[in-house]
Amino acid sequence: MSTDLQELFQSNRAWAAKTEAREPGFFTRLLQQQSPQYLWIGCADSRVPANDLVGLLPGELFVHRNVANLLVHSDLNALSVIQYAVDALKVSHIIVVGHSNCGGVRAAMMNQRAGLVDNWLRHVQDVRDAHEGFLAGLHESLQVNALVELNVLEQARNVCRTTVVTDAWQRGQSVVVHGWVYGLHNGLLEDLRITATSATEVGLAYDTALALVKQRYRQQQAQVLADTTAPATQNGALNAD
Numbered sequence: 001m002s003t004d005l006q007e008l009f010q011s012n013r014a015w016a017a018k019t020e021a022r023e024p025g026f027f028t029r030l031l032q033q034q035s036p037q038y039l040w041i042g043c044a045d046s047r048v049p050a051n052d053l054v055g056l057l058p059g060e061l062f063v064h065r066n067v068a069n070l071l072v073h074s075d076l077n078a079l080s081v082i083q084y085a086v087d088a089l090k091v092s093h094i095i096v097v098g099h100s101n102c103g104g105v106r107a108a109m110m111n112q113r114a115g116l117v118d119n120w121l122r123h124v125q126d127v128r129d130a131h132e133g134f135l136a137g138l139h140e141s142l143q144v145n146a147l148v149e150l151n152v153l154e155q156a157r158n159v160c161r162t163t164v165v166t167d168a169w170q171r172g173q174s175v176v177v178h179g180w181v182y183g184l185h186n187g188l189l190e191d192l193r194i195t196a197t198s199a200t201e202v203g204l205a206y207d208t209a210l211a212l213v214k215q216r217y218r219q220q221q222a223q224v225l226a227d228t229t230a231p232a233t234q235n236g237a238l239n240a241d
């Protein structure tokens with residue numbers, strides 16, 4: 001096993017050469033300034049590479065990632081990222097992005113112990129507990145992804161409630177907060193439609209998006225129940241629909 005990770009340096013050299021060949025002067029132009037339009041707050045999961053998913057180049061996406069894409073009110077790291085993004089870079093959009101089958105959300109949902117991180121995931125468990133009745137009514141196969149989406153709504157609302165974003169809105173700066181979810185199984189992003197452009201919109205945006213999540217999972221729940229109770233067809237195969 002290589003200890004100096006030469007293979008990564010080789011890949012890096014090839015990437016830099018390819019990028020410069022495609023767009024001569026690319027790196028020297030980036031030296032002047034970065035002016036991303038978007039701040040991405042996503043999960044640290046290695047299967048969710050922010051820039052790649054949305055086809056954005058270096059300089060186009062400001063990124064903060066942590067386990068289970070949380071925005072905790074007292075997290076100086078995340079708050080500092082938001083403050084710099086809004087006040088200095090003047091991003092137009094802040095996007096909280098969860099993803100299906102998130103290991104952190106799964107651990108929180110199932111009370112799996114993993115160590116120190118359990119304390120961080122306690123924030124996800126707070127979201128779980130706030131929607132306990134709804135989640136308890138879902139088939140086990142749906143619960144983790146439902147909590148992933150509920151967590152995105154909660155974290156997007158937390159972003160809206162930061163002093164940085166409320167102050168920006170107060171002074172008339174245009175910042176749009178979004179909540180999305182990424183499907184590990186198909187590579188597709190979906191908009192959970194908690195889109196908020198002002199402090200007065202947050203409550204209604206959250207309620208509307210929450211109703212949509214619940215409606216969608218209740219439909220999936222009906223489908224799962226129909227599948228599990230469907231009689232075998234003549235050739236013995238279970239009805240797939």
Ligand code: CO
Pocket residue numbers: 043044045067068099101102103104105
């Ligand atoms: Co994750």
